Amino acid sequence: MTRKQKRLALIGGxxxxxxxAVGLILTALRDQIVFFRSPTEVVQGKVKPGDSFRLGxxxxxxxxxKESGQIVRFVVTDxxxxxxxxxxxxxxxxxxxxxxVVAEGKLDPAGQFTASNVLAKHDENYMPREVADSLKxxxxxxxxxGSKGAKP
Amino acid sequence: xxxxxxxxxxxxxxxxxxxxxSVPLWGALRQDDVLLxxxxxxxILQFILVAMAFSALTWAFLTSDFSVANVFQNSHxxxxxxxxxxxxxxxxxxxxxxxxxxxxxxxxxxxxxxGHLPEDMLGVTLAVQAMVAAAFIAFLVFASNPFLRILAAPxxxxxxxxxxxxxxxxxxxxxxxxxxxxxxxVFSFAAAALILGxxxxxxxxxxxxxxxxxxxxxxxxxxxxxxxxxxxxGWGGYWFWDPVENASLxxxxxxxxxxHSAIVMEKREALKTWTxxxxxxxxxxxxLGTFLVRxxxxxxxxxxxxxxxxxxxxxxxxxxxxxxxxxxxxxRASAMDGGGLFAPISREGALVFNNLFLSVAALxxxxxxxxxxxxxxxxxxxxxxxxxxxxxxxxxxxxxxFIAIPIGQKLAWKRGNLAGAVQRIWWAxxxxxxxxAGVNFMIGGGPVLALAAIALGLYLVxxxxxxxxxxxxxxxxxxxxxxxxxxxxxxYAMVIAHAGAGIMVLGLAGTAFEQERIVAVKPGQTIxxxxxxxxxxxxxxxxxxxYLATAARFxxxxxxxxxxxxxxxxxxxxxxxxxxxxxxxxxxxxxxxxLAIGEVQDDTSVDLRAYNKPFVLFIWLGPLIMGIGGMLSLxxxxxxxxxxxxAQRAKPQGAAA
Numbered sequence: 001m002t003r004k005q006k007r008l009a010l011i012g013g014x015x016x017x018x019x020x021a022v023g024l025i026l027t028a029l030r031d032q033i034v035f036f037r038s039p040t041e042v043v044q045g046k047v048k049p050g051d052s053f054r055l056g057x058x059x060x061x062x063x064x065x066k067e068s069g070q071i072v073r074f075v076v077t078d079x080x081x082x083x084x085x086x087x088x089x090x091x092x093x094x095x096x097x098x099x100x101v102v103a104e105g106k107l108d109p110a111g112q113f114t115a116s117n118v119l120a121k122h123d124e125n126y127m128p129r130e131v132a133d134s135l136k137x138x139x140x141x142x143x144x145x146g147s148k149g150a151k152p
Numbered sequence: 153x154x155x156x157x158x159x160x161x162x163x164x165x166x167x168x169x170x171x172x173x174s175v176p177l178w179g180a181l182r183q184d185d186v187l188l189x190x191x192x193x194x195x196i197l198q199f200i201l202v203a204m205a206f207s208a209l210t211w212a213f214l215t216s217d218f219s220v221a222n223v224f225q226n227s228h229x230x231x232x233x234x235x236x237x238x239x240x241x242x243x244x245x246x247x248x249x250x251x252x253x254x255x256x257x258x259x260x261x262x263x264x265x266x267g268h269l270p271e272d273m274l275g276v277t278l279a280v281q282a283m284v285a286a287a288f289i290a291f292l293v294f295a296s297n298p299f300l301r302i303l304a305a306p307x308x309x310x311x312x313x314x315x316x317x318x319x320x321x322x323x324x325x326x327x328x329x330x331x332x333x334x335x336x337x338v339f340s341f342a343a344a345a346l347i348l349g350x351x352x353x354x355x356x357x358x359x360x361x362x363x364x365x366x367x368x369x370x371x372x373x374x375x376x377x378x379x380x381x382x383x384x385x386g387w388g389g390y391w392f393w394d395p396v397e398n399a400s401l402x403x404x405x406x407x408x409x410x411x412h413s414a415i416v417m418e419k420r421e422a423l424k425t426w427t428x429x430x431x432x433x434x435x436x437x438x439x440l441g442t443f444l445v446r447x448x449x450x451x452x453x454x455x456x457x458x459x460x461x462x463x464x465x466x467x468x469x470x471x472x473x474x475x476x477x478x479x480x481x482x483x484r485a486s487a488m489d490g491g492g493l494f495a496p497i498s499r500e501g502a503l504v505f506n507n508l509f510l511s512v513a514a515l516x517x518x519x520x521x522x523x524x525x526x527x528x529x530x531x532x533x534x535x536x537x538x539x540x541x542x543x544x545x546x547x548x549x550x551x552x553x554f555i556a557i558p559i560g561q562k563l564a565w566k567r568g569n570l571a572g573a574v575q576r577i578w579w580a581x582x583x584x585x586x587x588x589a590g591v592n593f594m595i596g597g598g599p600v601l602a603l604a605a606i607a608l609g610l611y612l613v614x615x616x617x618x619x620x621x622x623x624x625x626x627x628x629x630x631x632x633x634x635x636x637x638x639x640x641x642x643x644y645a646m647v648i649a650h651a652g653a654g655i656m657v658l659g660l661a662g663t664a665f666e667q668e669r670i671v672a673v674k675p676g677q678t679i680x681x682x683x684x685x686x687x688x689x690x691x692x693x694x695x696x697x698x699y700l701a702t703a704a705r706f707x708x709x710x711x712x713x714x715x716x717x718x719x720x721x722x723x724x725x726x727x728x729x730x731x732x733x734x735x736x737x738x739x740x741x742x743x744x745x746x747l748a749i750g751e752v753q754d755d756t757s758v759d760l761r762a763y764n765k766p767f768v769l770f771i772w773l774g775p776l777i778m779g780i781g782g783m784l785s786l787x788x789x790x791x792x793x794x795x796x797x798x799a800q801r802a803k804p805q806g807a808a809a
Contacts, residue, residue, distance in 0.1 A: 003493060006493070006494075006495055006496060009496045010496050010501070010504065013496065013508075014504075014508055017508050017509070017512060018508075018512065021512040021515065021516065021545070021549060024516070024544065024545050024548065024549070025515075025516050025519055025520075025545050027544070028520075028540070028541045028544040028545050029519070029520075029523060029537070029541065032537070032538070032540040032541040032544060033523075033524075033535045033536070033537050033541065034535060034536045034537075034538060035533065035534065035535050036534035036535060036536060054536055066753070068672075070670060070671075070672060070759060089670055090670060090748075090750040090759050090761050091750065091751075092387075093386070093722075093730075093731045093732055093733055094730065094731070
């Protein structure tokens with residue numbers, strides 16, 4: 001092969017791999033991303049039943065109900081609206097009533113949310129940013145949740 | 153008083169760093185050796201000052217001086233000594249101070265060990281290193297000062313986040329930072345080579361030990377963090393594609409690419425532009441990682457005490473260094489000649505293939521990590537890009553790379569023979585497939601993808617070993633040991649590192665065969681778990697030094713014999729009222745039985761999460777072996793003996809800037 005051909009073969013090969021990779025990335029971005037929704041958005045009908053999404057808000061006080069077979073029912077609220085959630089499995093260590101939570105799952109046609117995953121937090125002061133933002137939007141944000149780690 | 157001395161030392165370190173960042177550059181411009189020679193001394197002085205500051209903060213933590221705000225917020229007098237000590241970097245300010253300490257350490261290490269380098273190269277490299285150091289010390293002094301006092305000193309501290317109260321904290325962040333920051337020196341070398349216009353094989357030799365060292369600790373740091381998450385978080389996962397994990401994976405991917413492209417540059421003077429770009433990109437990704445971890449712009453399980461305003465400061469540093477270095481690169485790139493020529497099918501070609509796939513995988517991780525930020529900024533929509541995205545992009549991109557590794561090893565420089573190379577390693581593939589078929593028969597059929605992964609892992613291990621088999625068998629049976637001894641250490645290093653990758657793939661394949669039981673158990677109840685019998689004996693309360701534990705006792709039996717007593721627990725830490733899980737694990741071979749408990753119900757029964765994880769330890773053993781391969785390469789005689797000779801040869805070229 002001449003110098004030019006070698007260079008062309010190399011650049012061609014790189015181009016093919018790059019195109020494939022970009023294709024993979026774009027397909028995955030279209031199909032595999034999960035939107036974050038607040039209870040208000042769910043009640044307003046922004047989510048179709050069967051779509052996977054992340055529901056975030058506060059666990060309503062007094063709403064957690066543990067049943068046999070490790071089924072847990074609780075209500076996620078953003079102050080204005082609330083969505084009922086069912087989850088089967090072990091809850092993360094820091095799951096508590098009145099605290100922020102993010103649950104991943106789907107809505108059933110009755111408007112109930114079946115969570116496949118309830119996300120854990122590492123720190124009791126830490127509020128998922130999406131939850132904080134949506135609580136601020138609903139005017140129920142109190143800054144005490146995040147203030148402990150700041151200056152005394 | 154000691155705290156004030158530390159504060160003062162930090163401010164002095166800033167002054168020294170500013171001096172070190174400017175004077176040697178002036179010296180290089182004027183070709184003044186006296187000014188250039190100040191750089192190594194300044195680097196050592198800067199390190200001493202930062203070390204003094206770090207020691208002062210450590211002292212404040214060890215003596216529980218709660219008049220220091222940082223100690224008050226992150227420590228507690230009841231905490232065991234090791235956590236008082238590791239708590240120094242278990243918080244934002246302290247971890248940034250550690251970052252700066254390591255930055256200064258690398259600068260000083262170059263200053264001490266690189267006396268043989270041309271004076272202008274060393275001076276300019278240290279000047280660039282000092283620019284980075286000055287930016288981050290300024291960030292510490294002005295935006296996140298760890299030495300601030302509280303006027304009325306509280307009697308007791310708020311305690312360290314309980315999740316961080318684990319020996320893992322003593323090792324994981326320093327290792328990771330050593331890796332991240334280690335690439336700073338490679339960046340500084342690259343910037344110096346660009347400034348001085350001396351991008352050649354000597355440059356590749358100079359940066360190789362530093363790239364290797366940074367790569368080794370980053371590899372071990374990531375593996376360590378993954379293992380820590382596995383045993384500490386209690387859900388048995390080892391990698392969550394969390395933004396902060398991705399932030400460490402990106403520089404690892406490009407750093408691995410750099411390690412390989414530097415070989416081509418060193419041996420064949422090719423890929424010069426690309427290698428320099430990789431050096432810049434790798435450290436830029438390290439900076440990006442620091443920004444992501446420290447600014448809290450991304451929702452992450454690693455979000456301990458973050459502050460968006462500080463994020464802006466780091467973002468400004470990030471933009472200045474990435475922008476500045478890429479500008480410098482753009483100015484100089486056209487002046488670099490193409491270097492050695494090679495056919496697409498050759499060792500160089502194989503290494504280009506490696507670089508291509510590693511970089512594209514890094515790109516996929518980059519997009520997946522930052523796309524949510526971008527989309528939210530543009531449309532306000534909040535999304536999360538989770539494991540499914542990465543499993544569909546970065547993971548498939550690794551497969552062609554893994555397939556190519558053993559073949560690439562067999563290709564000759566300049567022009568290789570693909571059919572010949574494949575022919576020489578066919579036995580590795582055949583043996584891997586045979587063994588996989590055997591495994592499939594023994595376990596009575598498994599998922600196809602998992603079996604393919606087993607075959608791939610075995611093929612990688614055998615393919616790597618082929619290099620030794622091949623070289624040793626050339627001279628007949630009597631020559632084997634002599635031949636094995638004659639193989640250069642760098643070849644052993646390559647074989648070991650590549651086999652390590654194969655072992656990790658085997659560990660990942662093993663996860664497809666794990667058994668999981670999530671049940672509520674009552675005392676006396678027995679469940680089965682992957683051939684074992686697990687009996688729940690009961691619950692007891694055990695006080696710890698600074699926590700209360702609820703421990704559940706289990707007996708693990710293999711048939712009738714008791715093999716282990718496992719006691720997973722739940723801890724509630726005094727001071728923070730925060731529960732954490734303590735897992736209990738039983739190791740058999742490279743596999744583990746893994747127990748974590750949830751809540752206790754009716755005072756007797758407990759929610760149990762139990763796994764049997766076959767060959768799970770391979771996931772971390774693999775990277776450990778890769779790291780050992782790296783260390784062997786670092787100790788190669790060629791590297792120690794060769795470097796000075798190269799540098800002297802480079803010297804007469806003079807400053808061509």
